[in-house]
Amino acid sequence: MSIHNSSSSLNAGGKTDSNPAKNNIATESTTILMTGSTGFIGKEAVKQLGHSEVQLLLLVRSESKARMVLNAYGVTDFSRITCIQGDLSAPGLGLTKADRERALQANVIIHAGGTMDVTLQPKVAEQIFMNGARGMAELAEEIQRKQGLRHFIHVVGFMSPYGRKDSPPISSTNEDVGDKSSGQKSLISKAFHSESAYEHMKFEADRYIRQHAEQHSYVLSVVNPSTIVGPYPTGATEQTGGIGMMIQAMRRRRMPVIPGGRQHWLPLVSNDVVARTLVFLTQDSNPSGGTYPLLSRKADGPDMKELIRLLAAELDVSAPRWSVPLPMIHAAMKAGGTKISGIPPESIAFITKQEFEVQQTERLFRRMGLNLPEVSELLPYVTADLDYRFSYPAQEDLPQSWTRARKGSLAVLLHEGQGEPWVIVHGLMSSADDMIPLGDALWSMTGNPVWLVDLAGFGRSPVHRNKIIGAAFKGQVEAMRSVLDEIQGPVKLLGHSVGAAIAAAVMQESGRENIQLALLQPVWGASKDGMQRLISRLPRRMLQGLLSRMTPQQVAGQLKRADVSEINPTLLKGYARRVSSGLKSPRIAGANADLLHWIQSHSNDKVSQTSADAQRTLMVWGTNDKGYARPENIHSSVQHVELPYGHQFPLFHAEETASLLVEWQMKRGYAKK
Incomplete structure (x- = not known):
C-alpha cells in the first residue's frame, strides 16, 4: 500500500474515504x-x-x-x-x-x-x-x-x-x-x-x-x-537517527541478528x-x-524479520537469519557491542511488541x-537516501536551483527551465551528482530543463526490481524507461560510458521518434585493460567486496592508466575520493559489479539501431581513452565527433562537452528548417 495516491503528493493511502467529513475551518484569523x-x-x-x-x-x-x-x-x-x-x-x-x-x-x-x-x-x-x-x-x-x-x-x-x-x-x-x-x-x-x-x-x-x-x-x-x-x-531522510542507525549497521555488515523477531515491529x-x-x-x-x-x-506493517529482509535486499547485503530477544541485545550493547555495531543501546527503544x-x-x-x-512503498527510497548520506558524509548541499525529485522509479536531480529537457545518464563509478557541472553548463547555454538521473542502485536510487541473474542491464533499461515515460514531448537523452549503452537501448525499446540521443564515450564491450577484464570475471560477491575496498589512490591510478590526456589534479582527486566513498556502500558496489559483468560478457560488435534512430544520434569519442575500444559497426547515419580527451571527459571537461552538444542541437534545428 502506498501512503499517497496519485492526485496529490500530500494524500495518503491507496484509497481515501469517498466522502470525507469537512474540517470545521476556522474563519477567524489564525x-x-x-x-x-x-x-x-x-x-x-x-x-x-x-x-x-x-x-x-x-x-x-x-x-x-x-x-x-x-x-x-x-x-x-x-x-x-x-x-x-x-x-x-x-x-x-x-x-x-x-x-x-x-x-x-x-x-x-x-x-x-x-x-x-x-x-x-x-x-x-x-x-x-x-x-x-x-x-x-x-x-x-x-x-x-x-x-x-x-x-x-x-x-x-x-x-x-x-x-x-x-x-x-x-x-x-x-x-x-x-x-x-x-x-x-x-x-x-x-x-x-x-x-x-x-x-x-x-x-x-x-x-x-x-x-x-x-x-x-x-x-x-x-x-x-x-x-x-x-x-x-523522494524519501529524503536527513534525520539519520532512528531507522538510519539500523541501516548504517546493516550496510557495514554489523547486524548479525534480527532484533526481537516476528513479534516486534518498527512503526x-x-x-x-x-x-x-x-x-x-x-x-x-x-x-x-x-x-x-x-x-x-501492527498487522498492516512489516514485522522486524520482514523489515530486516527488505532493508537487506535494498542494501545488497545478506539478511541475518536468527532472532534475539531485545533485552539480550540491549545487554550486549551495554557490554561493549555498541563499539562493534555503531548503534547506541537507546536506539532499540523504538522497536516494540505493542499494538x-x-x-x-x-x-x-x-x-x-x-x-x-x-510506508512500505516509500521504504526503498528512504533506504537508498540514507545509504547515500552515510556513503558521502562530507557531501555539500545541492547548488542553488537544483532540487531532488523522483521520476519513474529513479532518483533525479532537476534544474527547471524552458523547452525540451536534457536527460543525462551517468556511467560506471558515478552518480547524478557528478554530472552537475555538465548540467549547469547546458542550462546556462540553453535555458532548457535538465534532469540528472541516478541509475538503479547508484546515488539515491533504489536497486532495480529485475532480480533474474544476469539481468542487470535489462533492469537498468526498464528503470530508465520509467523516467522517460514522465516526459510526453521531445527529449534530448545523453548517456555517458555504460550509461550511453543504456540510453541507446531505451531509445530503441521505446519506439519513440521524439528522442534525440547523444552517446558520450559509449561502452559496449570488455575493457582493453587486462586487470579489469580479470576482475570482471570474479563471482559477484567477490567483485563487490573488491570494489568496496578501493582507495582514492587506487581509483585515481586506474583513471590515469586509462587516460593519456592531462586531467586537472583537483578534479581528479575530488572525483577519486567520491568514487571510493561511494563504493563503501554494498548497494553501490553491487550495482557497479553487475554492470562490469555485463560489459565483460557483452559483444562489442552488436550495436543495433534503426536508420531513423541513427539519424537522431550523435556519438562523441575521446581519442585518449586507453581503457575501452570505440564501438564497432555503428550505423553509418550516426554523426561522429572526436575530442582529444579520455573516458571521463564529460566530467572533467564539462563546458567543452556542453558547447559541443549545443552546437549539435543548433545544427539539427537548422537542418529541420
Whole structure:
C-alpha cells in the first residue's frame, strides 16, 4: 500500500474515504506560535502552512540560520513569517519582553521543538524538554486568560504511555504541576523504564503539558509520530537517527541478528504526513483535542524479520537469519557491542511488541481524506537516501536551483527551465551528482530543463526490481524507461560510458521518434585493460567486496592508466575520493559489479539501431581513452565527433562537452528548417 495516491503528493493511502467529513475551518484569523520550525517535521509543516493565510511566529535561536534552513527546504515566502529569538532550554524561553508580547498574540500553539538525539545526557534532556514544556505552558496559560487559546498541539514520540486507555495518571494529589524537585521520582519513572533520557524527558514533558491543559482548560491535541522518514515521493531522510542507525549497521555488515523477531515491529511515518496532520489541526475552528498516534496498524506493517529482509535486499547485503530477544541485545550493547555495531543501546527503544490505539487517528484521518500512514512503498527510497548520506558524509548541499525529485522509479536531480529537457545518464563509478557541472553548463547555454538521473542502485536510487541473474542491464533499461515515460514531448537523452549503452537501448525499446540521443564515450564491450577484464570475471560477491575496498589512490591510478590526456589534479582527486566513498556502500558496489559483468560478457560488435534512430544520434569519442575500444559497426547515419580527451571527459571537461552538444542541437534545428 502506498501512503499517497496519485492526485496529490500530500494524500495518503491507496484509497481515501469517498466522502470525507469537512474540517470545521476556522474563519477567524489564525496566528500560530511554533517551536521546532527548523526540525525535520517543523520545516515540512512551515512549508505546508505557507500555502495558507496564517501568520507564523517561529521561536528560533537564530533568525538568520532559521531563514537559511527554511529557504534551503523550499520555503521562499517569508511575508507571513516572524522569527522570535529564544531558546527552549533558557529561563523564560530566553524571550525579551517585546518578543514575549509578540508570542502572546498567538491563538494556536504547535510545540514540536527539541533536539532529536537519543544519546542526550539526562541533565541536557531535562533542560531542553522540561524547561521548554514549562515555558510553553506558561505562554498557553496567559494566552488562554487574555484572549483564549484555540488549540495547543504538542508533538511527542509514539512510545509515550499517556493518552491510552491503560495510561498512568497524569497527576496525583501529592504532586503539583511544575514541581521541579529532583528528589521526587515521577510516575512515568515507575510506569515506563527507559535507558534513554531523551525519551524519558519527552514523556515527562507530555505528562506535564497534559496536566497543565487540564488545570487551565485549554484544548490540547497530542500528535505521536512513530519513527520519522522522509516525504513522498523522494524519501529524503536527513534525520539519520532512528531507522538510519539500523541501516548504517546493516550496510557495514554489523547486524548479525534480527532484533526481537516476528513479534516486534518498527512503526514508521513520513514527515509530510505528520506535517499535514499538524496543518489540519490548526485549521479546526472548534477542536476537541485528543491523542493521535501516527502509525499503521501492527498487522498492516512489516514485522522486524520482514523489515530486516527488505532493508537487506535494498542494501545488497545478506539478511541475518536468527532472532534475539531485545533485552539480550540491549545487554550486549551495554557490554561493549555498541563499539562493534555503531548503534547506541537507546536506539532499540523504538522497536516494540505493542499494538497502539489508533481509533482517534483513524477518525481524524477520515476527516482529512486519508488512510492510516503505511510506508512500505516509500521504504526503498528512504533506504537508498540514507545509504547515500552515510556513503558521502562530507557531501555539500545541492547548488542553488537544483532540487531532488523522483521520476519513474529513479532518483533525479532537476534544474527547471524552458523547452525540451536534457536527460543525462551517468556511467560506471558515478552518480547524478557528478554530472552537475555538465548540467549547469547546458542550462546556462540553453535555458532548457535538465534532469540528472541516478541509475538503479547508484546515488539515491533504489536497486532495480529485475532480480533474474544476469539481468542487470535489462533492469537498468526498464528503470530508465520509467523516467522517460514522465516526459510526453521531445527529449534530448545523453548517456555517458555504460550509461550511453543504456540510453541507446531505451531509445530503441521505446519506439519513440521524439528522442534525440547523444552517446558520450559509449561502452559496449570488455575493457582493453587486462586487470579489469580479470576482475570482471570474479563471482559477484567477490567483485563487490573488491570494489568496496578501493582507495582514492587506487581509483585515481586506474583513471590515469586509462587516460593519456592531462586531467586537472583537483578534479581528479575530488572525483577519486567520491568514487571510493561511494563504493563503501554494498548497494553501490553491487550495482557497479553487475554492470562490469555485463560489459565483460557483452559483444562489442552488436550495436543495433534503426536508420531513423541513427539519424537522431550523435556519438562523441575521446581519442585518449586507453581503457575501452570505440564501438564497432555503428550505423553509418550516426554523426561522429572526436575530442582529444579520455573516458571521463564529460566530467572533467564539462563546458567543452556542453558547447559541443549545443552546437549539435543548433545544427539539427537548422537542418529541420
